Amino acid sequence: MLKFKSFILEGGNQKVGEVAAAPFKVTSDNRQERQSHIKTALSAIHTSFHKETGHHLFGGNQAALKSGSIFAGSTKHLMGKEVSDAEFAKHKPSVGDVDIQVPHEHNDALSKHLAVGKKFGHYTVAGVKKSKNDTTAIMKHKNGEHHQFDFEGVKYDGNEPSKGEQFTHSSHWTDTKAGIKGAHHKMLINAAGGEKHKFSMSGGIKSRTDEKDAGNKDPVHVSKTLFGDKANHADIHSFHGVTQLIKKHIPAEQHQAIYDKFKDGTSKQKKMEHGAALSHLRQHLNVKDAVNEANGSEEHHTSVIPMVGFSPISHMGHSHDLGAALSKLPGKKHVGMSAKADLFSPEERGSIMKRQWAEHGDVEHHIVKSGGEMAAKAFHSLPKTGKKHLHILVGADRAEMAHGLKKSLEAGKIKEMGEHKFDSITVHHPEDLDRKHGMSGTKMRTAAALGDHKAFSKHLGPMFDKKESLNIMNKVKSGLDSGQIKVKR
Numbered sequence: 001m002l003k004f005k006s007f008i009l010e011g012g013n014q015k016v017g018e019v020a021a022a023p024f025k026v027t028s029d030n031r032q033e034r035q036s037h038i039k040t041a042l043s044a045i046h047t048s049f050h051k052e053t054g055h056h057l058f059g060g061n062q063a064a065l066k067s068g069s070i071f072a073g074s075t076k077h078l079m080g081k082e083v084s085d086a087e088f089a090k091h092k093p094s095v096g097d098v099d100i101q102v103p104h105e106h107n108d109a110l111s112k113h114l115a116v117g118k119k120f121g122h123y124t125v126a127g128v129k130k131s132k133n134d135t136t137a138i139m140k141h142k143n144g145e146h147h148q149f150d151f152e153g154v155k156y157d158g159n160e161p162s163k164g165e166q167f168t169h170s171s172h173w174t175d176t177k178a179g180i181k182g183a184h185h186k187m188l189i190n191a192a193g194g195e196k197h198k199f200s201m202s203g204g205i206k207s208r209t210d211e212k213d214a215g216n217k218d219p220v221h222v223s224k225t226l227f228g229d230k231a232n233h234a235d236i237h238s239f240h241g242v243t244q245l246i247k248k249h250i251p252a253e254q255h256q257a258i259y260d261k262f263k264d265g266t267s268k269q270k271k272m273e274h275g276a277a278l279s280h281l282r283q284h285l286n287v288k289d290a291v292n293e294a295n296g297s298e299e300h301h302t303s304v305i306p307m308v309g310f311s312p313i314s315h316m317g318h319s320h321d322l323g324a325a326l327s328k329l330p331g332k333k334h335v336g337m338s339a340k341a342d343l344f345s346p347e348e349r350g351s352i353m354k355r356q357w358a359e360h361g362d363v364e365h366h367i368v369k370s371g372g373e374m375a376a377k378a379f380h381s382l383p384k385t386g387k388k389h390l391h392i393l394v395g396a397d398r399a400e401m402a403h404g405l406k407k408s409l410e411a412g413k414i415k416e417m418g419e420h421k422f423d424s425i426t427v428h429h430p431e432d433l434d435r436k437h438g439m440s441g442t443k444m445r446t447a448a449a450l451g452d453h454k455a456f457s458k459h460l461g462p463m464f465d466k467k468e469s470l471n472i473m474n475k476v477k478s479g480l481d482s483g484q485i486k487v488k489r
Contacts, residue, residue: 022145026088067160069160070102072101072152072170075097090324098150099169101169124142126139134150135151175238184266186199188242189205191265204218255287274330275301302381303326304375306374306401311445313476315439315444315461332378334363334364336377339367372408372409389422390425402427406425409421409425449477453473456469457473460473
């Protein structure tokens with residue numbers, strides 16, 4: 001029998017022998033094929049399981065598979081139709097595993113049924129690991145990739161997982177786009193319960209003091225218990241919504257305690273990025289990271305793109321790759337723009353970028369001569385007390401530069417920093433490396449040189465009307481014609 005060893009990997013943490021489960025790489029072009037192959041495999045598993053045991057794994061006539069209610073977390077968005085292929089690939093280009101809910105009474109039989117070597121659609125079972133209430137299968141796709149399928153035993157109500165089970169295993173797309181996980185949503189509900197109620201995926205909402213309280217997972221019941229009958233109970237389904245419920249229905253003087261409790265919970269989850277969730281609460285609940293301001297134990301984060309050339313201006317590819325990734329990082333956001341300008345003034349370049357990146361939140365731009373100068377500006381924008389953490393975002397092709405900047409900052413070699421140092425520095429890269437949007441500075445300048453307004457307008461973005469985009473394109477074209485800038489840098 002194959003033995004498993006657990007690893008913390010990006011999406012999918014199981015390993016069989018020397019073969020590890022790899023994340024599902026999702027693009028706008030392959031998402032529908034991913035969906036089809038996953039559904040085909042699960043349908044085959046259901047049919048095979050029914051023939052062998054007489055039981056329906058996904059409800060009669062595969063009802064839960066057809067409705068999609070078996071899918072949990074981000075898998076529900078991967079497999080659904082509510083989010084377009086392009087939008088899903090933009091915000092979730094990598095999915096760690098497939099999370100599937102099955103009747104808990106069938107978990108033991110399922111783990112035995114998924115024998116190594118069995119084929120289901122495009123997949124073959126490579127290994128199986130069973131825990132008390134879960135079965136994890138490493139499935140080898142016909143293309144050679146190994147993917148992780150997690151089957152969790154839950155309570156079914158008729159042919160589908162109960163509403164409570166679907167709720168406690170949910171992840172809202174609004175949160176996902178903002179870099180906030182389903183686990184954060186459940187942790188916030190727990191924190192909102194204060195001293196009276198607690199919440200967990202296994203028990204739902206229950207009293208903190210009454211041991212006889214069996215708990216309740218129904219989302220409306222959870223919302224009524226915490227926020228009263230008059231609350232908008234639809235908001236209970238997302239982190240963003242719960243934040244608003246707290247803001248509207250729990251006295252403001254209790255918000256800091258809720259934040260502190262939530263943050264204490266995140267400190268126990270070392271393998272997750274919590275910055276976006278904490279930042280959202282600070283912005284909307286008027287709370288702060290201040291355990292003890294006097295002794296400087298505050299935690300302050302700031303995120304920067306050290307320096308970009310934007311020759312001659314930014315384009316929507318930058319917004320897609322860098323702006324979207326920056327929005328997921330914690331703290332105040334800064335972008336360093338090269339002081340070397342051509343055609344456009346610093347104010348014009350900053351204004352164009354700000355409009356293109358507006359959907360990603362508030363971003364400050366700075367005209368700087370070096371990445372070190374940008375880091376220093378970010379440092380001095382933070383409060384004087386407390387620990388200061390820097391997050392550097394660059395494309396993968398500039399990783400060497402970013403790590404060089406990190407090393408110089410840590411060594412105290414950035415003159416603009418003086419004697420100051422960050423307490424920690426982390427380098428990040430955008431998740432989407434496929435560049436499926438097809439935009440680049442070269443293509444933008446080429447479009448201007450050819451007078452191709454349609455292509456240029458696509459690069460510039462829909463927030464500029466025709467007159468504006470034509471004026472900007474003609475200005476770029478004049479620079480190309482005069483030799484002030486070149487098509488290929």
